[in-house]
Amino acid sequence: MTATIITSAFDCGRARIRPHFRHLATVVTIDGEIDALNIDRVIERARRFVLAKDPLVLDMSNVNSCTAEGVSLLNIIAEECRAAGVEWMLVPGTAIADVLRDTGYDAMFPVARSAHEALHHFAEVIDRRRQLLLPLVRTTA
Numbered sequence: 001m002t003a004t005i006i007t008s009a010f011d012c013g014r015a016r017i018r019p020h021f022r023h024l025a026t027v028v029t030i031d032g033e034i035d036a037l038n039i040d041r042v043i044e045r046a047r048r049f050v051l052a053k054d055p056l057v058l059d060m061s062n063v064n065s066c067t068a069e070g071v072s073l074l075n076i077i078a079e080e081c082r083a084a085g086v087e088w089m090l091v092p093g094t095a096i097a098d099v100l101r102d103t104g105y106d107a108m109f110p111v112a113r114s115a116h117e118a119l120h121h122f123a124e125v126i127d128r129r130r131q132l133l134l135p136l137v138r139t140t141a
Contacts (some may be wrong), residue, residue, distance in 0.1 A: 012047045015036030015063070017045045024122045025055040027115050031062035039069040043076055050080040055125075056116040066095045071103050077086040078109060087125070089118040 009018040015032035029137045034042055050056055058077055072091065081088040088129075089112045092100065100106040112118035 007060075012041040012045055013040050017042065019049050021054075023052065023121065024119050024126070025057050026051055027057040027059055027119075029062070029115075031060075031064070033065040034063055035065070035067045036069050036071070036072045039067075039073065043073050046073060047076060047080050048064040050077065050084055050086055050088075052084045052086065054086065055122045056081060056086055057112070057113045057116075057122075058088065059089060061091045061093040061098045061114070063093050063095050066099045066128040068099060068103055070099050074105070074109055087122065089121065091115050091118060104126050113123050 009016045012032075014035050014070070015038050018029045020029065020090055025121040026049050028046055028132060030042065030046065046058070051061075058074075080086075089110045090096075091112050097106070100108075100128065112121060116121075
């Protein structure tokens with residue numbers, strides 16, 4: 001069983017952000033509407049959850065409306081994760097997938113179909129790393 005710490009939601013106008021600190025990754029869920037009026041608040045809140053040691057899942061599957069400004073959020077998250085050396089995955093909903101396709105960014109970000117799938121991916125990455133390190137631990141003297 002995986003422990004989850006859920007904090008309260010942050011109000012960003014017509015969007016809400018809820019972080020879930022899980023064993024495998026930090027899951028940041030964004031829902032509602034993202035537009036020019038609230039994009040700065042959404043970016044400010046979301047980028048706070050890029051933590052140096054934890055992978056990030058940006059779950060935007062319940063965003064029901066997003067303008068092209070939403071792509072700036074994804075570019076900033078991608079840059080913050082790159083700078084921190086953190087792996088991340090996006091879970092887009094229909095609104096986000098449409099914006100990505102319309103702006104030509106549909107192949108620019110690592111995508112999963114669900115937060116569960118993203119967490120499973122990170123678990124597999126950890127297992128592969130352990131398998132690579134196992135021979136180093138078994139060295140004989």
